[in-house]
Amino acid sequence: MIQLPLSWLVFTALFLFLAWILVAWIGTAWARRRRERAELRRWTRCPVCALRFHRGPGSCPQCGAPASGESVRIF
Ligand SMILES: [Zn+2]
Numbered sequence: 001m002i003q004l005p006l007s008w009l010v011f012t013a014l015f016l017f018l019a020w021i022l023v024a025w026i027g028t029a030w031a032r033r034r035r036e037r038a039e040l041r042r043w044t045r046c047p048v049c050a051l052r053f054h055r056g057p058g059s060c061p062q063c064g065a066p067a068s069g070e071s072v073r074i075f
Contacts, residue, residue, distance in 0.1 A: 041055075042054060042055055043055060044067050046060040046062065046063065046065055046067070047065065048060065048063050048065040049062050049063045049065070051063070053067075055067065
C-alpha cells in the first residue's frame with residue numbers, strides 16, 4: 001500500500017474542494033449571463049422614442065414607428 005502523508009491528503013482534499021467551488025461558480029455565472037443575453041435578444045428599442053418593447057412584426061406601441069430590428073445592448 002502506498003503511504004501518503006496526512007498533510008498531503010488534507011491539501012489535496014482542500015484543493016479539490018476549492019476547485020469544485022470555483023468551477024460551479026463560473027458555471028452558474030456563465031449560465032446566468034447566457035440566459036440574460038438570450039432574454040435581451042427578444043427586446044428591441046424604438047429608434048424614435050427609445051421605448052423598449054418585445055421584438056415582433058408590429059411597430060412601437062407608444063409612437064407607432066416601425067421596429068428597427070436592432071437588439072437592445074447593455075454595454
Ligand atoms: Zn416609439
